[in-house]
Amino acid sequence: MAARRTVRPQARNTRTSLTDPAIISRIRAVLALGGVPWDQLDDGVQQVRVKLLEATPLGQVRNEEAWLMVVAARVAADWHRTQKRDTALRQRLANRWSRWPPKHPQEDRMLALAVADALETLPAGQRQVLTLRFYADLTVRDIAGLLDIPEGTVKSRLHTAVGAMRAYLSAQDVI
Incomplete structure (x- = not known):
């Protein structure tokens, strides 16, 4: 009787996943669903790429695609926080200059x-x-x-x- 071999899926190369059009399309979809405007989706994809390269040594993430989607969701949340802060700052400046x-x-x-x-x-x-x-x-x-x-x-x-x-x-x- 032949011994069964378990086949482990090969860990995807980080650089490959960062250029895979299907994964980039999914990242863009997560960002768009998170409310990031269409004209800023490419910037969001770049932020996800940078976070992946900075935060994870190659091979430490079990499911890299899932990790990328979570990071994309966080980038979208960060975008909203930044917009809220910038809007408040613009409003304060407008109030100051309205008295001029x-x-x-x-x-x-x-x-x-x-x-x-x-x-x-x-x-x-x-x-x-x-x-x-x-x-x-x-x-x-x-x-x-x-x-x-x-x-x-x-x-x-x-x-x-x-x-x-x-x-x-x-x-x-x-x-």
Whole structure:
């Protein structure tokens, strides 16, 4: 009696799967179903390719096609998060510029000068965090990472700086 040999499917070469038109078509379908616009599908496919090349050494993924589809779904979700964040930023900028030109330019100039004077009175650390938060529109987490300080320190400096600014501007009778 002959011994049975189990035949294992050959692991697909990563480079082959990245150029296989059938797999690329499936990736595009997952991205399209995920809501990525047609004109950005090729960019999504490229992101999936990069993630595959960066994240997985050859042969560690059992079912590479399934893995690619999961990554494509995640790329589509990331696209939605990015769109939501960009839309909110555009809306904030539009709100700021909708008030331009200012109704009371003289008052705005006086406020701008008073804010500049108040900023000069702050210690360097507080001035730095305040500027990054309100002028560069960075989050507390981003500021902490950029300055390599704890988030609590950023929050504390912001709180103290805003209080000092408020007191200075009130004393100058600007606000």
